[in-house]
Amino acid sequence: MKAVVKHAMAIGLAALSAGLMALSPAGAEEDSKPTPEQIEEARIFVVNNAIFTLFHEAGHMLISEFGLPVLGREEDAVDALSSILLLEGDSEELDVAIQDAADAWFLSDEAKDRDLTDTDFLDTHALDRQRAYQIVCMMTGADPEFFKQFADSIDFPQSRREECAFEYERTKNSWFGLLEPHYVGDGPGSNMTVSYEPTGDENMDFFAGVLKEAGVLESIAQSVGAKYKFDDGIKLTAKSCGVPNAFWDPQAREITYCYELAVEHIVLIDGYFKREQTAKN
Ligand SMILES: [Zn+2]
Numbered sequence: 365m366k367a368v369v370k371h372a373m374a375i376g377l378a379a380l381s382a383g384l385m386a387l388s389p390a391g392a393e394e395d396s397k398p399t400p401e402q403i404e405e406a407r408i409f410v411v412n413n414a415i416f417t418l419f420h421e422a423g424h425m426l427i428s429e430f431g432l433p434v435l436g437r438e439e440d441a442v443d444a445l446s447s448i449l450l451l452e453g454d455s456e457e458l459d460v461a462i463q464d465a466a467d468a469w470f471l472s473d474e475a476k477d478r479d480l481t482d483t484d485f486l487d488t489h490a491l492d493r494q495r496a497y498q499i500v501c502m503m504t505g506a507d508p509e510f511f512k513q514f515a516d517s518i519d520f521p522q523s524r525r526e527e528c529a530f531e532y533e534r535t536k537n538s539w540f541g542l543l544e545p546h547y548v549g550d551g552p553g554s555n556m557t558v559s560y561e562p563t564g565d566e567n568m569d570f571f572a573g574v575l576k577e578a579g580v581l582e583s584i585a586q587s588v589g590a591k592y593k594f595d596d597g598i599k600l601t602a603k604s605c606g607v608p609n610a611f612w613d614p615q616a617r618e619i620t621y622c623y624e625l626a627v628e629h630i631v632l633i634d635g636y637f638k639r640e641q642t643a644k645n
Contacts, residue, residue: 398637406633409464410571411578413629414621416465417610418580418600419446421619422588424612429594432542439489440498444535447502449587452536462503463514469496470518471632505532546592553590554598558582561603563623568604571626575602584619 398406423442427434434441450462473492484491490498500520503511505528515525558581560572575581581600589598598617605622612619 412461412464
């Protein structure tokens with residue numbers, strides 16, 4: 365892991381010094397440097413995955429704050445909620461965001477480059493590739509026409525698409541049914557405290573700046589905080605934690621997004637660009 369973070373740090377530093385013109389590590393071969401389009405794609409990929417992750421954590425927060433029942437694995441339930449909130453958000457950006465989230469789990473699966481072990485199967489989360497396919501299931505379930513191209517690109521079977529239409533409706537209705545008593549619509553909802561903590565490390569602060577500029581924490585405050593009646597005092601924090609993670613802490617009543625996760629997503633898409641380049645050559 366350390367090597368990966370170090371590599372990505374170099375990416376961040378280069379991006380900082382060259383005004384987002386070079387996500388490649390210092391000293392990279394000229395032809396392996398990403399294009400401006402790739403740099404922009406990488407920035408959006410990081411932001412979109414932060415949004416998916418934060419909606420996922422917001423799901424844990426809703427369950428814990430409102431004492432909602434969870435029939436089955438909570439991690440699956442909140443991945444579904446995150447997908448539903450993005451898909452029901454009625455915005456083109458969110459429709460792109462969910463595709464980036466699915467891609468990130470596919471890339472994460474590919475990047476493992478090892479056989480799965482019991483540790484993978486024992487995990488509280490489903491396997492990366494399962495999480496990816498389940499997000500695609502929600503996508504085609506919500507709007508089979510809009511996401512047809514994406515689903516076709518990964519050979520998502522027609523029979524599964526038909527099941528997913530039903531799964532999506534049922535999951536959406538279950539979630540919104542449970543949340544209904546707490547929904548305040550146009551408010552007044554709850555105020556949440558948003559903070560992007562500086563890290564004291566200029567490389568890591570680069571990622572902090574990208575997320576702050578995109579307002580990823582504010583998107584949770586507006587889409588969830590303002591629409592549901594929580595007791596005041598919930599905190600939404602982005603900071604450096606030393607590990608690529610994000611979590612809801614029910615005691616502290618705080619969602620934390622670790623900048624290291626942004627680094628991890630940069631590494632994933634950087635690897636994808638490099639493989640694409642190699643395939644072309
Ligand atoms: Zn989770």
